[in-house]
Amino acid sequence: MRRSSGRGKGKLFIFVLLFLLIVWPSYQLYQVFGGSDHREDAGRMLYEVALFQMGLVQSSLTEVASMSNTGQLDAVKLAVYSANYTHDRLVLAYGKDKLKPLDAFNKMLEFITSAQIAGYRPLHAEEKQMLQEVKKLFGELYEAYAQLITSNGHVISSEAVIVSKANDSMMKVLEQQLKP
Incomplete structure (x- = not known):
């Protein structure tokens, strides 16, 4: 009887060894080369980039109160341009x-x-004063934008x-400022 129990352990050892040497690496290669069902939603990832860009606009607008000349608007202009481009995509x-589309961003750039x-x-x-008003309104936009798309990639219409x-x-605030 001792021999038969030794053979059972030997077969188990060979099976485990085959699994470790063949099956498991094969499965890993399958996962690496496209066998995975887990894929990120491209629309959701684009939204995350757009939300990041909106955060940059929000951050640059918080400095509006301390701005004294038009040269200091460069950071706002760059952030607005990037956010507008990403949102358009x-x-x-x-x-x-x-x-x-967020047409107010084009007006802001103008x-x-x-x-x-x-x-x-x-x-x-x-x-x-106008920049302070835009900052306030953008805060409302940003708050809603942060909730715009679900983790599943669906747009929340509200x-x-x-x-x-x-x-x-x-747009109304900016158009008033741009009137001749």
Whole structure:
């Protein structure tokens, strides 16, 4: 009887050895070369990039109160341009029926460019006031934008409406400033 129990252990050892040497590495290679069902949603990842860019805009707008000349608007301009570009790609990914372009960003770029066109100069009191109002409205937009897309990659329509309304409000403020 001792011999038969030794053979059982030997077969088990060979089976475990085969598993470790063949099956497990094969499975690992299968996972590495595309066998994994776990894939990230490209739309969701693009949203995360857009949200990061919106955070940069929010951060640059918090410094508006301490700005004294148009040259200090460069950081805001760069952040707004990047966020606008990324959001436009997000609109293309999800469709204009679910997300709207943020036209206020183009107006913001227009305002900054027109303010800087004659060179760096002190900001006027009404420009500072307008930037403070834009900062407040962007805060509303950013708060809704942070909840815009679920972890499954679905657009939350109520948040999209809030983002759109905040965009429209920012647009009105900027258009008033840009009137001749």
